[in-house]
Amino acid sequence: MFSAMDAFALNKHNTAFNHDIVGTDESLSVYILVVATGTYAIKINDLDAIQTYHAQFPTKGKEKKEYKRLNRIYNSHYNPASGTTGDFDDYELDFANYIQSKGISLYKAENDLSGWKRLEFDADNPTEVKKTTCNEN
Amino acid sequence: MLHYIVQSQTYQKGTHYKDLDGDLSDFVGVWKWQNNDSIVTIKFEKWEDVYDSDYNQYEDYLVGAYKFTVNGSVIEDNLSQLNDNSIFILDHYIAGNTILHKGQYPKCENCAEHQRQVFVFFTDPEREYLNSAMVLRYKVEDGVEKMHVVFYPFENSFLPSIDSPNQNRIPYGDYTFIKQ
Numbered sequence: 001m002f003s004a005m006d007a008f009a010l011n012k013h014n015t016a017f018n019h020d021i022v023g024t025d026e027s028l029s030v031y032i033l034v035v036a037t038g039t040y041a042i043k044i045n046d047l048d049a050i051q052t053y054h055a056q057f058p059t060k061g062k063e064k065k066e067y068k069r070l071n072r073i074y075n076s077h078y079n080p081a082s083g084t085t086g087d088f089d090d091y092e093l094d095f096a097n098y099i100q101s102k103g104i105s106l107y108k109a110e111n112d113l114s115g116w117k118r119l120e121f122d123a124d125n126p127t128e129v130k131k132t133t134c135n136e137n
Numbered sequence: 138m139l140h141y142i143v144q145s146q147t148y149q150k151g152t153h154y155k156d157l158d159g160d161l162s163d164f165v166g167v168w169k170w171q172n173n174d175s176i177v178t179i180k181f182e183k184w185e186d187v188y189d190s191d192y193n194q195y196e197d198y199l200v201g202a203y204k205f206t207v208n209g210s211v212i213e214d215n216l217s218q219l220n221d222n223s224i225f226i227l228d229h230y231i232a233g234n235t236i237l238h239k240g241q242y243p244k245c246e247n248c249a250e251h252q253r254q255v256f257v258f259f260t261d262p263e264r265e266y267l268n269s270a271m272v273l274r275y276k277v278e279d280g281v282e283k284m285h286v287v288f289y290p291f292e293n294s295f296l297p298s299i300d301s302p303n304q305n306r307i308p309y310g311d312y313t314f315i316k317q
Binding site for chain 2: 003005006008009012013016031059060061062064065067068071072075078080083084085
């Protein structure tokens with residue numbers, strides 16, 4: 001799953017290559033992650049929010065601390081007795097929760113890149129990600 | 138091991154992440170790797186009860202510094218940084234405390250079933266934009282203390298320009314250090 005470093009890198013990419021172009025859509029900056037269970041993407045949906053969030057971590061060490069914070073949650077799914085990690089539903093939920101109010105949105109597609117859905121944390125149903133088919137937006 | 142309390146996305150304020158089983162302690166000391174004319178020396182200390190004011194938490198950390206020489210020429214020497222405790226803990230060039238089990242990435246086929254590994258962040262001060270890490274595995278062979286290091290890029294790195302190197306001056310790879 002994506003990490004805090006991916007969120008920071010996405011903002012840096014957008015700032016370096018996109019931000020100074022008047023009228024450019026920041027959502028054009030997209031990171032894609034291909035795994036066995038599907039294809040994930042993140043993009044910026046609120047430039048002010050991601051910049052405000054990123055500004056809280058002004059040094060590499062502070063970025064690492066934030067990386068560690070999310071990774072600690074990911075690692076909590078590992079069962080040392082069985083040697084099994086969490087499944088992707090766990091990580092989707094963790095990351096969707098993590099990116100709340102941070103100006104980033106998470107998407108998932110099928111292996112053939114069809115059927116894109118937006119995945120969001122739903123406080124009313126916090127054990128399951130809310131999935132919205134993109135074509136219906 | 139470092140005992141964590143993690144509930145959902147919360148990061149428990151007031152928690153003390155303590156190295157109760159001394160997993161970090163195995164690595165404390167000076168370690169040396171040499172291959173032909175290249176030498177890497179790493180010095181590790183264990184810093185206990187490091188306070189994090191953002192979360193009102195205490196954690197034990199493994200903090201390191203290193204010297205890299207090739208053919209007698211010093212490529213990097215930041216060993217003195219280890220004495221500077223004014224630096225934010227994770228801005229040290231080697232620091233971390235994440236305990237990994239045998240089956241977690243990078244998987245360790247040769248590790249004992251319950252052997253723990255320690256993930257530490259690594260920074261080359263001339264290439265701070267690279268996200269690099271070392272996973273440390275401690276072993277005693279024939280009475281010699283050894284530290285196997287898996288050195289790898291742990292995440293997406295944003296290169297500041299197309300010409301920026303995508304490797305540290307110490308190359309990624311597997312290394313076996315000997316305790317000095």
